[in-house]
Amino acid sequence: xxxxxxxxxxxxxxxxxxxxxxxxxxxxxxxxxxxxxxxxxxxxxxxxxxxxxxxxxxxxxxxxxxxxxxxxxxxxxxxxxxxxxxxxxxxxxxxxxxxxxxxxxxxxxxxxxxxxxxxxxxxxxxxxxxxxxxxxxxxxxxxxxxxxxxxxxxxxxxxxxxxxxxxxxxxxxxxxxxxxxxxxxxxxxxxxxxxxxxxxxxxxxxxxxxxxxxxxxxxxxxxxxxxxxxxxxxxxxxxxxxxxxxxxxxxxxxxxxxxxxxxxxxxxxxxxxxxxxxxxxxxxxxxxxxxxxxxxxxxxxxxxxxxxxxxxxxxxxxxxxxxxxxxxxx
Amino acid sequence: xxxxxxxxxxxxxxxxxxxxxxxxxxxxxxxxxxxxxxxxxxxxxxxxxxxxxxxxxxxxxxxxxxxxxxxxxxxxxxxxxxxxxxxxxxxxxxxxxxxxxxxxxxxxxxxxxxxxxxxxxxxxxxxxxxxxxxxxxxxxxxxxxxxxxxxxxxxxxxxxxxxxxxxxxxxxxxxxxxxxxxxxxxxxxxxxxxxxxxxxxxxxxxxxxxxxxxxxxxxxxxxxxxxxxxxxxxxxxxxxxxxxxxxxxxxxxxxxxxxxxxxxxxxxxxxxxxxxxxxxxxxxxxxxxxxxxxxxxxxxxxxxxxxxxxxxxxxxxxxxxxxxxxxxxx
Numbered sequence: 001x002x003x004x005x006x007x008x009x010x011x012x013x014x015x016x017x018x019x020x021x022x023x024x025x026x027x028x029x030x031x032x033x034x035x036x037x038x039x040x041x042x043x044x045x046x047x048x049x050x051x052x053x054x055x056x057x058x059x060x061x062x063x064x065x066x067x068x069x070x071x072x073x074x075x076x077x078x079x080x081x082x083x084x085x086x087x088x089x090x091x092x093x094x095x096x097x098x099x100x101x102x103x104x105x106x107x108x109x110x111x112x113x114x115x116x117x118x119x120x121x122x123x124x125x126x127x128x129x130x131x132x133x134x135x136x137x138x139x140x141x142x143x144x145x146x147x148x149x150x151x152x153x154x155x156x157x158x159x160x161x162x163x164x165x166x167x168x169x170x171x172x173x174x175x176x177x178x179x180x181x182x183x184x185x186x187x188x189x190x191x192x193x194x195x196x197x198x199x200x201x202x203x204x205x206x207x208x209x210x211x212x213x214x215x216x217x218x219x220x221x222x223x224x225x226x227x228x229x230x231x232x233x234x235x236x237x238x239x240x241x242x243x244x245x246x247x248x249x250x251x252x253x254x255x256x257x258x259x260x261x262x263x264x265x266x267x268x269x270x271x272x273x274x275x276x277x278x279x280x281x282x283x284x285x286x287x288x289x290x291x292x293x294x295x296x297x298x299x300x301x302x303x304x305x306x307x308x309x310x311x312x313x314x315x316x317x318x319x320x321x322x323x324x325x326x327x328x329x330x
Numbered sequence: 331x332x333x334x335x336x337x338x339x340x341x342x343x344x345x346x347x348x349x350x351x352x353x354x355x356x357x358x359x360x361x362x363x364x365x366x367x368x369x370x371x372x373x374x375x376x377x378x379x380x381x382x383x384x385x386x387x388x389x390x391x392x393x394x395x396x397x398x399x400x401x402x403x404x405x406x407x408x409x410x411x412x413x414x415x416x417x418x419x420x421x422x423x424x425x426x427x428x429x430x431x432x433x434x435x436x437x438x439x440x441x442x443x444x445x446x447x448x449x450x451x452x453x454x455x456x457x458x459x460x461x462x463x464x465x466x467x468x469x470x471x472x473x474x475x476x477x478x479x480x481x482x483x484x485x486x487x488x489x490x491x492x493x494x495x496x497x498x499x500x501x502x503x504x505x506x507x508x509x510x511x512x513x514x515x516x517x518x519x520x521x522x523x524x525x526x527x528x529x530x531x532x533x534x535x536x537x538x539x540x541x542x543x544x545x546x547x548x549x550x551x552x553x554x555x556x557x558x559x560x561x562x563x564x565x566x567x568x569x570x571x572x573x574x575x576x577x578x579x580x581x582x583x584x585x586x587x588x589x590x591x592x593x594x595x596x597x598x599x600x601x602x603x604x605x606x607x608x609x610x611x612x613x614x615x616x617x618x619x620x621x622x623x624x625x626x627x628x629x630x631x632x633x634x635x636x637x638x639x640x641x642x643x644x645x646x647x648x649x650x651x652x653x654x655x656x657x658x659x660x
Contacts, residue, residue: 023431024651057401057428059647060390071387090420098387101353272602275645315605316645319387321354 009105010078010293012155014147014177015066016139016163016170017084017108018118019091022130022278022316023058025123030131037125040132040194042166048135051121060091061317062098063120065161065193068279068318072286072308074102077325078293081105081151083177085142091117092138098319107148111138122278128313130278136167143169144176152177153184156293157215159285162193165201178212187244189215191285192222199225209242215292216246217285223248232256236263245298247305249284254306257298266302269310279318283308287324294330304328339435340408340623342485344477344507345396346469346493346500347414347438348448349421352460352608352646353388355453360461367455370462370524372496378465381451390421391647392428393450395491395523398609398648402616402638404432407655408623411435411481413507415472421447422468428649437478441468452608458643460608466497473499474506482507483514486623487545489615492523495531508542517574519545521615522552529555539572545622546576547615553578562586566593575628577635579614587632596632599640609648613638617654624660634658 030037033054043051052058062071070080082099086092088110095117099106115137123131142164152158158181164170178188190205190213192198198205205226209216216239223246224230227238232248239246239258246258257264287308291301307328311320320327360367363384373381382388392401400410412429416422418440425447429436445467453461472494482488488511494500508518520535520543522528528535535556539546546569553576554560557568562578569576569588576588587594617638621631637658641650650657 052427055427056431057392057649058424058431060424062387094388094390097382097385101386101388316647316651317389321646 009081009151009155011070011073011157011159011289012081012083012151013066013070013159014083014164014173015161016064016118016136016167017067017086017095018064018120018134018139019095020061020063020120020122020278020318021052021058022061022122022124022276023055025056025125027125029123030125035123035131035133037131038129039196040134041196043133043135045115045135048119048121048133051133055121055123059316060094061319062095063279063318065163065191065282066159067099068282069159069285069289070104071099071102071319072283072324073290074104075320075324076286076290076328076330078290079103081155083108083146083148083151085138085146086110087115087117087138088112089116091119105151107151108146111141114138114141124276124278124316128274128277130276139170140167141169142167142173144173147173147177147180149180152180153186155186157187157189157289159189159289161191162197162201162205165197165204187214188212189217189285189289191281192218192226195221195225198222202226214244216243217249217281218246219249219281247284247288247302249281255284255302257302259298264298264302266299266306269306271310271314274313276316277313279312280309282318283312283320339411339481339485341400341403341487341489341619342411342413342481343396343400343489344413344494344503345491346394346448346466346497347397347416347425348394348450348464348469349425350391350393350450350452350608350648351382351388352391352452352454352606353385355386355455357455359453360455365453365461365463367461368459369526370464371526373463373465375445375465378449378451378463381463385451385453389646390424391649392425393648395493395521395612396489397429398612399489399615399619400434401429401432401649402613402654403620404434405650405654406616406620406658406660408620409433411485413438413476413478413481415468415476416440417445417447417468418442419446421449435481437481438476441471444468444471454606454608454646458604458607460606469500470497471499472497472503474503477503477507477510479510482510483516485516487517487519487619489519489619491521492527492531492535495527495534517544518542519547519615519619521611522548522556525551525555528552532556544574546573547579547611548576549579549611577614577618577632579611584636585614585632587628589628594629594632596629596636599636601640601644604643606646607643609642610639612648613642613650
């Protein structure tokens with residue numbers, strides 16, 4: 001019995017395979033240790049260890065932007081896959097357990113030597129904002145050899161995170177993955193990830209968005225940085241010549257879906273108490289991509305994105321705590 | 331300058347040093363895998379690995395009953411200490427980080443060989459109840475040699491968890507710790523931990539309560555099991571001949587404080603949404619012991635216990651997410 005047809009996936013994510021270490025602190029902690037609220041900073045192992053020593057009690061929870069997104073897609077009940085690089089250590093075991101437990105396929109072999117599994121030290125301030133310090137560790141070894149061609153070809157959408165432009169080998173994997181996907185007649189989506197990440201790689205990202213990306217996710221800060229404007233109208237005009245579809249998230253003001261022929265405003269979902277915004281953008285992308293790959297209308301895609309984002313900001317951690325297919329009634 | 335006086339602690343906890351692995355599942359998961367809801371089962375490493383493979387996505391968070399209690403005492407702003415056995419592995423590093431980050435002293439040397447740091451696989455069902463599977467690992471090596479006499483003598487109260495009766499060497503450490511504390515004119519508190527734990531060690535626990543324990547914590551199920559009765563009046567009479575003070579927790583019905591000359595009913599603190607009951611009893615004990623060691627009245631001790639328990643059941647994980655001294659305004 002052949003299962004080739006039933007193996008078709010909704011989304012395959014390619015990204016950094018990271019375990020989050022999440023603790024709480026006052027704003028003064030950020031100031032004292034040179035952190036910029038709401039952003040992600042890359043740190044080496046020594047600085048990561050120093051920050052960990054300074055941090056209060058924490059919890060460990062699997063993270064990684066694209067990984068969070070595919071875990072969300074799987075939680076909506078769709079079939080997803082993930083490509084990312086771990087080390088064969090305890091954090092690697094935790095990451096693999098958590099993503100495969102969602103039903104997501106994860107064929108990437110772990111590194112058996114070199115740096116350990118990546119970790120992201122996340123400081124959540126009383127306003128629920130998260131400030132991230134990432135030690136990339138084993139992610140530095142993700143390269144074209146880790147791409148599973150069959151997995152990518154079998155997915156309706158290959159979802160890439162902008163953070164992939166930080167580990168050097170991963171940039172090439174990023175380009176090749178996008179070629180494989182398009183070669184198989186599939187779509188490519190990209191999340192811009194972080195405003196500093198856009199600063200670091202702006203020209204490369206502009207080329208990607210203009211030539212390789214079908215669906216773009218960004219928040220306002222990131223998209224303004226990418227196109228060097230602070231006017232949303234200019235962003236919309238620019239997006240229409242670059243991509244088929246974009247979703248701009250705007251925190252509690254919801255999101256804007258920019259299609260070729262229309263702009264759709266989506267309200268944010270009400271959240272009784274915002275606890276930790278880690279994963280909000282990733283889960284918005286999850287809901288949106290689940291909607292898109294299951295043939296739903298654009299407004300429905302946006303609403304599923306809002307719903308998933310609302311779930312994840314209601315608790316600590318960047319992955320859903322409840323089955324999103326039940327929450328959404330899909 | 332001598333700091334001997336200022337080194338005096340409120341509470342030193344002695345218990346199993348455990349990292350919790352917390353995931354969500356339906357009730358059918360418990361039934362299918364032979365778990366009894368709301369209780370703790372001891373499992374060997376093989377069974378722990380098997381349960382982990384079966385569990386959905388999880389988060390890792392430092393736990394251990396007495397460790398949760400002293401972390402809570404420290405969060406109220408008092409000085410606490412902890413004695414418990416880790417292995418020098420990654421989970422051990424996580425546990426040590428989290429407890430020392432609260433300001434708690436933790437002098438116990440980690441084991442450099444033998445089984446790994448203990449873990450507790452916790453399944454949270456939709457009713458927020460937790461069902462626990464503990465692999466004791468390195469805790470099996472906690473013994474009298476790990477007791478820090480000076481630390482125990484410097485604490486107003488030495489707090490012991492009933493679970494210490496499971497690892498064989500720890501029973502002797504338990505007895506010696508209680509002798510050291512009483513020898514220094516200090517008090518000893520005990521949490522009965524779990525109804526099955528009381529079943530396993532009922533006679534030993536009865537002797538302890540009658541002869542060595544000054545402050546007893548238990549829920550109704552545990553105290554009924556200890557005294558082989560289901561009448562609360564019989565429990566109260568029995569407690570008065572055994573201990574100076576006892577607090578019986580009754581979930582959403584609050585708690586009963588049983589003193590020699592009176593019984594005080596304490597209401598439960600309102601909780602907008604009960605998310606995960608892991609740590610409820612441990613944090614009740616934290617609030618109560620903080621109150622007691624800071625010279626507060628018994629009703630105030632009970633209210634601080636209710637407050638701390640309410641905080642911890644509002645989120646996933648058994649340790650406070652916010653500073654309890656701020657929450658309580660103390």
